[in-house]
Amino acid sequence: MSKLIASSAIRGAHSLYNKAEAAYNAALAAKGADQPVSFPDTAYYLPVAYALLAIKVKTLGDIQPVLAKAKSMLPDIPAEDAWLPYLGNTLDSGIAALLSEEIIEAMKYVMGPNPVEGIWLGATDDVIVRTQGIKLVDGSMPGFAAVVGAAPTTEEAVKLATELRERNILLFMAGETDGKTMADQLNEAGVEMGWDVYLVPFGRDISAAVYALGVAARAAMTFGGITPGGMKEAREILMYNKNRVFAFVIALGDVDDEKYATAAGAINFGFPVIANTDIPQILPTGITTYEHVVSNVPLDKIVDTAVEVRGIKIKITKIPIPVSFGSAFEGERIRKEAMFVEFGGQKSPAFEYLRMRDMDDIDNGKIEVIGPEIDQMEEGKAYPLGILIEVAGRKMQSDFEPVLERQLHHLVNGAEGIWHMGQRDMNWMRISKSAHEKGFKIEHFGEILKAKLMDDFPAIVDKIQIKLYTDADKMKEVLEEARAAFIARDERVAGLIDESVDTFYSCTLCQSFAPNHVCVISPERLGLCGAYNWLDAKAAHEINPTGANQPIIKGETIDERRGQWVGVNELVRAKSNNSVQQVNAYSIMEDPETSCGCFECVVAILPIANGVMVVNREHTGETPVGMKFSSLAGSVGGGAQTPGFLGVGRQYITSGKFIAAEGGFKRIVWMPKELKEALAGQLKKRSEALGLPDFVDMIADETIGTTEEEVMEYMAKVGHPALEMDSLLG
């Protein structure tokens, strides 16, 4: 805690209190205690006093207890040689300052001069608070800034106002620097002001800044449903503001005692202070979400700094690209004849890589094309393209890198006339002739990714910068880094086993049609739709804490071999509406997991063959179990436990936990050729890991037979290991 700030704030609070008391006494002498006092058109009396003290000021006489309370909160002014002020004292003096300022302003309504004069708007009525509050709640207005003082020049004032308005941040103005206010500056420059244009000049005096807190206090009472009553409610009102009203103070120019005191008042609401002058900082967090006072910020960085320090999320409503964007365009293909240029696809070096950086290492929003732009490219040719996305966020984790990176496919495909497939350094992109004609450039890849990643993942992405390499030499270094990262990620995923974590995730996305189905997603068993693995579910939970993916603390192990835990059972019981009592994550025979309807594959036992078959959704032919996929799906799905049948994601087939309770991978006796080919690499790897390098060839497919008898003949011929295993039926 800076002694300088504390001392100044306390002195400022004393000064404001004295002014309030003098104004009050003058009004009382002139008008008497019964004189009505109110701000125009509000049901919240003097809103700050009402919110914090539950005092309903209706007459001059009602102000007495407010003054008394303000006085009681005034700490003694610290002596020059004493080192005593603490945050608590400063915060108290901030409250005393706000209460005093509100009285000062209220006395203007009683005695004049009318605070509404010229450009100044004075107190805010309830309808405006409600109308603007809706924008705060729905995020279309991400927050508000209270500017005290004036910018060094009129041009800088206009620029600051423009920067805030571009982000839809409402700007309140009060207080002057050397006789000038920011509102004066905007007025001189001919900038129109008012609530409709997000520029609100409250008043010339610093005391008018209290109107901003009056808006904040009423937002909490109106939208937070908090009725003032005492300390508890006052605290709730302050907490509501801290957590939901993303406001901050910008202090321009010299910060005098009264401004310090007002700023201390704002800190009580969780509103940090950003200053362009070299005032002492209060960096440790506590009352505000992040830092309290950040100073010496150049004017052109002040908005970004404020946005970061307050944790404000800006909504991008329209992506600035010359082609349409939407999921309707995701499915379009661009054939060679329609293509202007292409990238990757074995024709040129290309990659896409997203990595996490520190907050300070990111120049937020910057998009850089390193190498030639599209106007230097020739029709029909392939060019290098490396996409490096760097993100930072206070809640970002390196585990979320691949989750975000994978979004690139559907995000880029969302643009009309742009086509993407593949991932990592095996991607392939095309820009169509029509998109090129409309003016689509390489930099627009950056615009899409910036806008969508910020907008779709506000919980984890605070800042983003994007580099687009179209120069093969210049991308080399980053490509090497990317490849190293891909290897490291694969190792991380390979090293992630169920035993290494204590938390699994539930997925109940499918309950709309399978009301009792719950997927239990563990590192070694992904969701049966194949779309959500453990890392995805973890990220999804971080992004949407009330969504379909909830953490499951495994709890005590009931059966290690079959994969049964106390915590998992409890969750499945609750989420399945009590219809499933227990599940074994690794068993197909005893209490298997339920299936919804979206499984990529069905695993079914072949009792005579003593093994299992796996059939994928795409396979339309007969299978040895006597049913096609479609009939099988009907008997497996719907959220019921069906021993002997299991809906699974493809990746689970080669997992170490694949029906481990029944002997695992070696039980597989049949799968369609197409599936074998699609998973060839992984199947081989898993076979080798089990010491059975030729195992994949022992698995029959439809070219060998589609009856259990034919499969058994083949098994005998190749010596399939399932023949030697314990009977499946026990």
Next chain:
Amino acid sequence: MEVKETYNGKIREATIGLGDTAVTVGGETSLPLYMFEGAAPNKPVIALEVYDTKPEDWPEAAIAPYADVLDDPVKWALKCQDEYKADMICLNLASTNPSTGDRNGADIAPIVKAVADAIKIPLIVYGTANADKDAEVMPKAAEACQGKRALIGPVEEENYKTVAAAALGFDHLAAPHSPIDVNIAKQLNILITQLGLAPERVIIDPTTGALGYGLEYCYSVMERLRLAAMTQNDSMTQMPMINQIGREVWKAKEVKTSEADEPAWGDAETRGVLWEALTATALIMAGSNILVMRHPKAVELTRQFVAALTGATN
């Protein structure tokens, strides 16, 4: 032997409107109409539809009861209140639909205010379920009827922040609308209450299907919401429910077709009235608390049904 189920859940009570004419719904402590197992302190109530512009596509039988007031939402609302004894008025802002009138919030605000000020009974105001348009219109509508504690809907997944915030800011109730989906219904309730709206100010709109047009699907979703509310004590499903019956029923082919076109189907009015009443009674059995209806005769039949089942008199 008498077998009774005991429930650990309870539907919240919600009050729409203020003062003497306020209407309270909900409060059930058993599955719908299982009066032998629990209490149902508030009977289902009926709101009559009023539109902000003269409807173009209504069949003759639906127009007849309102022929003299279709041009004037205020007179229309008063007729519903005074002559047809509606428990509430549901003002539909159909003219804001972008594909028809596309009027904006400022255009309809005076209509909302005029209707709200004219009637004594509680008001429901519904947008057109066009998420973007409602996000613009409903805050203005909510402002126009502030001080009435109206029910504002539909609140959709895509615009819940704006529309629910409007209900919150202007002290109304909100009707989150989910597409026949228990999970979305529940998720929306969670999101809306996290926004700050008290659960006592939430009425679930589970989407209504008319008889022959998805009624059974709608029924089973409502049934599941009630089962979750009663047997699992799932707090985020324990809100009363509203069904938009009139507008669904009166666009069904079986209701719109005239007797001249299908003589075998019989009198068109009787057909429409029965169609609407049957849909309404089925939904009451599924747990509906607020039935938004169109034809006064269907309302009458539905009231008789409610009276017969609950012993209540009107």
